[in-house]
Amino acid sequence: MWHYQAPLRDMRFVIEEWLAAPADWQRMPAFAALDVELAAQVVEEAGRFAGGVLAPLNASGDRQGCRFDNGRVTTPDGFPAAYQAFVDGGWASLACAEEDGGQGLPQLLNAALLEMIYSTNHAWAMYPGIAHGAYECLRAHGTPELRERYLAAIVSGEILPTMCLTEPQAGSDVGLLRSRAEPAADGSYRITGGKIFASGGEHDLTANILHLVLARLPDAPPGSRGISLFLVPKLLPDGRHNAVRCDGIEHKLGIRGSATCTLSFEQAEGWLLGEPHRGLAAMFVMMNSARLHVGLQGLGHAEAAWQSAAAYAAERRQMRAVCRPEGCGEAPADPIHYHPAMRRTLLELRTLTEGMRALGYWTAHLLDHAEQGADPALRARAESRAQLLTPLVKAFFTEQGFRLASSALQVFGGYGYVQDYAVEQILRDSRIAMIYEGCNEIQANDLLLRKVLGDGGAALRGLLEQFHEEAQAASALPECGGFATALGQYSDRLATVVEQLAVAAAQDPERPYRAAGDFLRLLGLVALAFAWVRSARLAAGRTDDPFYVGKLESAAFFFAYLLPEADHRLALIEASRQPLPFLPE
Known part of the structure; x- marks a missing residue:
């Protein structure tokens, strides 16, 4: 049976060599005291917590699920104790500012922590999953009174937050929401309405829960420009229960240990966050953080799938392999990891997982640069690059996480389809990440329409310049010359595609929308090529x-077997010249 082993060697390679993060930390006053040894210790302890505390609860939590009784939710056995261990270990405060009671460590180390907890217990991880984003939102948009009242409690883990956006008629189109907020004489508001799909909307991990709720003020204009954001606690400051009720929980395909709640607000007391009618701007402080974290869910699923498939393939014996490293022996059957079909699957699992780790950690490191860098120009460039990469990480990683979980299940054959092995749960749990926090189709539109075409391609040109610089640095090494050439060529073809789409959009406004999904996958493949050129350059001669x-x-393997998919994506982007027919009503 598979037991999770934190990929500490590869994590340290990405942090210390691929990113050279310790040298960057020395140039950031907030992290100047952080050295390689301390960072490695943090990552190692996080792996110990994930593997020792969370992993043993994953299957049992899935099978038991959450229980709902008269407005109360009971999480699976062991979940509250695991959360208390999480809080006691200081993990809730890892990347929060020291002045708020946090440890002041980089987002990069938080990304490593998140990968490990998503690898081992995605359902449990949903409860603290948006805490950091809510912390950033309250820190940026809360009044001094609200920050004084709640910020330290979020940092310490005493209170867990939720994000309440979705209504039955308003999913991706939040402009359709109907929840109302009416001003009260004391400066607070009374919130009325119903929300669905609220992860952790009710639970037994903390006594109090902070709901961040989107609603409309009486004078709100229609659509998304008329939405405001409110902080609505389960328990009011004087200890009374607020008028918030959980009406039920969903019974789901996966993450069954996570309480996905339907909530009713009946004149619930709340406070405005940010400016009236600008709730989406305030909410997106949290959403951008959440989208990177959801991308790390895809990475976590891929790592869990790779580990489980590799362990099984090493012990499962079927038939005699055509070739073995030492030649064919007399054994009637070999471990299936010797068979070419399985080798190819396992190499794809390993290669994509390690490549995504580099890109995901890079995005987190860019956020550290944007927040803590000493040079304003470098901070602005890092912010621009992180904004460009965030929808890519969210959509590309989660799609790969689900696809790779399916590939891993295939390694198990029929055994993978039953609950005796963990891989069927990985497959089920991974599917939701492609849907929530902005479905992947919306991420693709955001990437191409807003982040690429929206600024005339300037942010993308900066990214591609970095790709070319890496290709140039690797081109002189014998092991890397071919890889570097391919990266340069595909970077140029990507730039040409953007120019063509910009011109085409003037005549056919729907064209970029038809191409967006394939463009995102193309950029994902080229970004992985960059990741593997840099990895090969660092490994050359060793x-x-x-x-x-x-x-x-x-x-x-990546350049021979995986990068050719980029030609397919280029062909599909070219095919998007053809309008899609409308389906009959």
Whole structure:
């Protein structure tokens, strides 16, 4: 049976070598005291918590699920104790500012923590999952009184927040929401309405829950420009229960240990966050953080799928392999990881997972630069690059997480379809990440229409310049020359596609929308090519260490077997010249 092992060696490679983050930290006053040894210790302890506390509750939590009784939710056995261990370990405060009671550590280390807890127990991780985003939202938009009352409690883990957006008629189109907010004489508001799909809307992990609720003021203009954001606690400051009720929980395909709630607000007392009618701007402080974190869910699922499939393939014996490293022996059957079909699947799992780790951690590191960098120009560039990469990470990673979980299940054959092995739960749990926090189709539209075409391609040009710089740096190394050439060529083809789509959009406004999904996947593949060129450059000449030999093997596999999908995506973007027919009503 598979037991999770935190991929500490690869995490340290990405943090210390691929990103050279410790050197960057020395140039950021907030992180100047952080060194390699401390960072490695934090990551190691996080892996110990994830593997030792969360992983043992994953299957049992899935099978038991949450229980609902008269407005109260009971989480699976062990979940509250695990949350208390999370709080006691200081994990809730990891990346929060020291002046707010946090540890003041980088988002990069928080990303490593999140990958591990999503790998081991996605359902449990949903409860603290948006806490950091809510902390940032309250810190940026809360009044001094609200920050004084709630900020430290979020940082400490005493209170968990939720995000209440969706209504039955208002999913991706939040402009259709009907929840109302009426001003009260004391400066607070009374919130009335119903919300669905509220993750952690009710639970037994903390006594109080902070609901961040989108609603309309009486003078609100129609559509998304008329939405305001409110903080609505389950327990009011004087200890009374607020007029918030959980009416039920959903019975779901996956993450069954996460309480997905229907909530009713009946003149519930709340306070405005940010400016009236600008609730989406305030909410997106939290949403942008949440979207990176959801992308890390896809990475976590991919890592769990890779580990489980690799362990099973090493022990499962079927037939004699055509080839083995030492030649064919007399055994009637070999471990299936020797068979070419399985080798290819396992290499794809390993290669995509490690490539996504580099890109995901890079995005988190860019956020650290944007928040803590000493040079204003470099901060602005890092912010621009992080904004460009966020929808890519969210959509591309979650799609790959689900697809790779399916590939891993195939390694198990019929055994993968039953509950005896963890892989069927990985597959079920991974599917939701493609839907929530802005479905992947919306992420693709956001990437191409807003982040690329919206600024005339300036942010993308900056990213592609970095790709070309990496290709140039690697081109002189014998192990990397071909990889570097391919990265440069596909970067140029990507730039040409953007120019063509910009011109075409003037004549056919729907064209970019038809191409958006394939454009996102194309950019994901080219970004992975960048990740693997840099990894190969760092591994070149280090043949005495099997770890670096594996990196070179994975890079060669990526460019031979996986990057050719980019040609398919280019062809589909070209095909988007053809309008899509309308379906009959």
